[in-house]
Amino acid sequence: MPKPFYITTPLYYVNAKPHIGHAYTNILCDTFARYRRFRGEKVFFLTGTDEHGTKIEKAAREQGKEPKAYVDEMVPQFKELWKLLGIQYDHFIRTTDAEHKKVVQDILKDLEARGEIYKKDYRGWYCTPCESFWTDLQLIERKCPDCHRDVQELSEENYFFKLSSYQDWLVGYIKDNPKFIQPEIRRNEILGFLREPLQDLCITRPRARLAWGIDYPSAKEYVVYVWFDALINYVSIAKYPAVKEKFGEVWPADVHVVGKDILRQHAVYWPIMLKACGVEMPRTVLAHGWWTMGGQKVSKSRGNVVDPVELVKKYGTDAFRYYLLHEVTVGYDGTFSEDLLRERYTTGLANGLGNLWRRIATMLEKYCGGRIPHSEALQSHQANDHFKLPLFGMWRGYKKALGVEKWNDELYEELTEFDPRLALNSIWDVITIADQTIEDKKPWILYKECDNSEKKSELERTLVELAEWMAHIAVLLLPFLPTTAETILKYLKVDEIRWSLPEMDDPKQEAISFAKPLLRAGNVVERGEILFPPLEEES
Numbered sequence: 001m002p003k004p005f006y007i008t009t010p011l012y013y014v015n016a017k018p019h020i021g022h023a024y025t026n027i028l029c030d031t032f033a034r035y036r037r038f039r040g041e042k043v044f045f046l047t048g049t050d051e052h053g054t055k056i057e058k059a060a061r062e063q064g065k066e067p068k069a070y071v072d073e074m075v076p077q078f079k080e081l082w083k084l085l086g087i088q089y090d091h092f093i094r095t096t097d098a099e100h101k102k103v104v105q106d107i108l109k110d111l112e113a114r115g116e117i118y119k120k121d122y123r124g125w126y127c128t129p130c131e132s133f134w135t136d137l138q139l140i141e142r143k144c145p146d147c148h149r150d151v152q153e154l155s156e157e158n159y160f161f162k163l164s165s166y167q168d169w170l171v172g173y174i175k176d177n178p179k180f181i182q183p184e185i186r187r188n189e190i191l192g193f194l195r196e197p198l199q200d201l202c203i204t205r206p207r208a209r210l211a212w213g214i215d216y217p218s219a220k221e222y223v224v225y226v227w228f229d230a231l232i233n234y235v236s237i238a239k240y241p242a243v244k245e246k247f248g249e250v251w252p253a254d255v256h257v258v259g260k261d262i263l264r265q266h267a268v269y270w271p272i273m274l275k276a277c278g279v280e281m282p283r284t285v286l287a288h289g290w291w292t293m294g295g296q297k298v299s300k301s302r303g304n305v306v307d308p309v310e311l312v313k314k315y316g317t318d319a320f321r322y323y324l325l326h327e328v329t330v331g332y333d334g335t336f337s338e339d340l341l342r343e344r345y346t347t348g349l350a351n352g353l354g355n356l357w358r359r360i361a362t363m364l365e366k367y368c369g370g371r372i373p374h375s376e377a378l379q380s381h382q383a384n385d386h387f388k389l390p391l392f393g394m395w396r397g398y399k400k401a402l403g404v405e406k407w408n409d410e411l412y413e414e415l416t417e418f419d420p421r422l423a424l425n426s427i428w429d430v431i432t433i434a435d436q437t438i439e440d441k442k443p444w445i446l447y448k449e450c451d452n453s454e455k456k457s458e459l460e461r462t463l464v465e466l467a468e469w470m471a472h473i474a475v476l477l478l479p480f481l482p483t484t485a486e487t488i489l490k491y492l493k494v495d496e497i498r499w500s501l502p503e504m505d506d507p508k509q510e511a512i513s514f515a516k517p518l519l520r521a522g523n524v525v526e527r528g529e530i531l532f533p534p535l536e537e538e539s
Helices: 020-038 054-062 067-084 098-113 164-176 184-193 226-231 244-250 260-277 308-315 317-327 338-368 376-382 396-402 407-416 420-441 443-448 453-477 482-491
Strands: 005-013 043-050 091-094 117-127 132-134 152-161 204-206 219-224 255-259 285-288 291-293 388-390 511-513
Touching: 005 020, 020 043, 020 067, 020 255, 020 285, 020 291, 020 308, 020 317, 020 420, 043 067, 043 226, 054 067, 067 091, 067 308, 098 117, 098 260, 152 204, 152 219, 164 184, 164 260, 184 260, 219 226, 226 260, 255 260, 260 285, 308 317, 308 338, 317 338, 317 420, 317 482, 338 420, 338 443, 338 453, 338 482, 407 420, 420 443, 420 453, 443 453, 453 482
Parallel strands: 005 043, 005 255, 043 091, 255 285
Antiparallel strands: 117 132, 117 152, 204 219, 388 511
């Protein structure tokens, strides 16, 4: 039995409520996961929260709460947002889960036994926001090289993981596996970082300085460094190392989706940790860019947080998903602008997808009594028990007419290469062509000439084709705009879609095999509510 497609988000730090960056990461993962399910694959989609460390302890104390009580109050905010955004994850893990804590301690015991951990006195510069130590040479203008904030000098005894001894191996692995870090700009960034000597990783904090964390197994006066703790979630959920047969059913992860600011932890620390444990590497670490405003990263610390809940209340879940997926190529930064969100809503959704549906539904209502007509084209494909719809292509009879013979290959590449923006652009090409077809065919003229049997047949054939295209567009949109897609299919009375993957040598030629045609003659079509109502003018 093949293992599921295993996709993960990072664990989100719960020292503040979730923002647009968290929403973007989970929407990306949800889209990729839905797409894989759409292809008939089994999927395991993991998300969760990172709940230990200095910042959590500090935030809790500032509110006069114990850290555990504080995180228990914060976690539901993340779960509620994922529900609001339609995120269909399979498991939500917390680093305070007892099973996770045990796996962290078991791995540390194993690494100690392998001689991969040692203890020493250390003097360095500590950045509290990043929870990281830096050397004199790594500081930039005496500030943290990552967040550019003040650091404090610390001298203490800690446990260290031998990160440096794996540097040559990691450089070779990244060069030999070009798909391991994506996109290429992020891969080059890590290779650039690895040109400088790696420092061994400090993996503990004295409990006297930080009480909130997982006990270091051989020395209770220490707690585990928050990043060493959090990264292990990807294997702790897979029952490593206690239940090896279960672990193999899920691992390796197919893709870790992360923000570029935590790429180093996922592309340097994490693979070396796995190598030291003798565990297979994940297949891909996909790093997306930041959302910025006024040239600055949207973040809690800068106070320019964009609240996804408020945006969903104003524009709807699918409009928010569409904007984030459409506006930026994965790997690069995107500039958030509510004015641009409003523009995309109006042009792409209200005047694009929504208008096309309204036109087709209205013509069916006006010219066919709200039913799918009995046209020759429909009768022809209904004569078969089922028909093939090429993956992300239109019904065979329409592909050639639309001039989109390469859609199947292109859209397969776009989604498997993690580029939802290009995929959405390709689907919107179909919407544009369908709109142009209405203008070319002019069903309103054909209706006036319906006393001519030939014109009546042409009208019915045109409306069936347009309705079939609309149904297929909705199917294609299921991974991206699930609520809207399901609403259109409901209005068209497409009650059940079943798909499976036929056995083919070339995966690009895979097809969705439907148990029945999408549309049936005589189906009563609902026009329904306007999918994307016009926005009110802002004062």
